[in-house]
Amino acid sequence: MDLRIRKFPTVRAFPNPEEKLRAVVDRAPEAEAFAERCVEKARPFLSAVYGARRRLATGGVILLTGWMFLHVMFGANGMVVYKTKRAEYQKLQSQIGQLQKENDDYNRKIKALQTDPKTIEKEAREQLHYAKPGEVVYVNPDPARPEQSTAKK
Numbered sequence: 001m002d003l004r005i006r007k008f009p010t011v012r013a014f015p016n017p018e019e020k021l022r023a024v025v026d027r028a029p030e031a032e033a034f035a036e037r038c039v040e041k042a043r044p045f046l047s048a049v050y051g052a053r054r055r056l057a058t059g060g061v062i063l064l065t066g067w068m069f070l071h072v073m074f075g076a077n078g079m080v081v082y083k084t085k086r087a088e089y090q091k092l093q094s095q096i097g098q099l100q101k102e103n104d105d106y107n108r109k110i111k112a113l114q115t116d117p118k119t120i121e122k123e124a125r126e127q128l129h130y131a132k133p134g135e136v137v138y139v140n141p142d143p144a145r146p147e148q149s150t151a152k153k
Contacts, residue, residue: 049056073079112119124130131137 071078075081109119113123129137129139
């Protein structure tokens with residue numbers, strides 16, 4: 001295996017800037033000829049594009065309009081997402097109203113239990129099964145808790 005370093009045949013070293021400039025100037029006619037050939041090859045295509053410029057512009061505007069429509073309707077912040085968020089907002093607003101009404105009811109009950117003696121008496125009678133002298137308290141069995149019977153089946 002040959003691992004010696006060789007000079008690259010396509011790389012030229014220029015000893016001073018004048019030779020660099022001279023090399024560029026010497027190759028200028030070749031570059032101009034190449035550019036002229038490219039322009040002549042592209043001339044039919046460019047003529048066709050220039051002739052169809054109105055059709056191309058109309059097509060471009062149609063594509064842009066279609067893309068904008070799709071973006072506005074189905075984009076990240078489009079109308080579909082907006083309607084979904086709006087419905088969710090209204091649902092949450094109704095829940096907030098319901099919870100505030102419930103909170104107000106609880107606050108009214110708490111205030112009544114702290115200050116109103118009739119409310120305190122009513123709660124004590126209902127929850128602790130208290131009775132005034134001469135009253136009889138009837139207690140319904142709890143339907144959630146089944147009665148245990150002693151009868152054999």
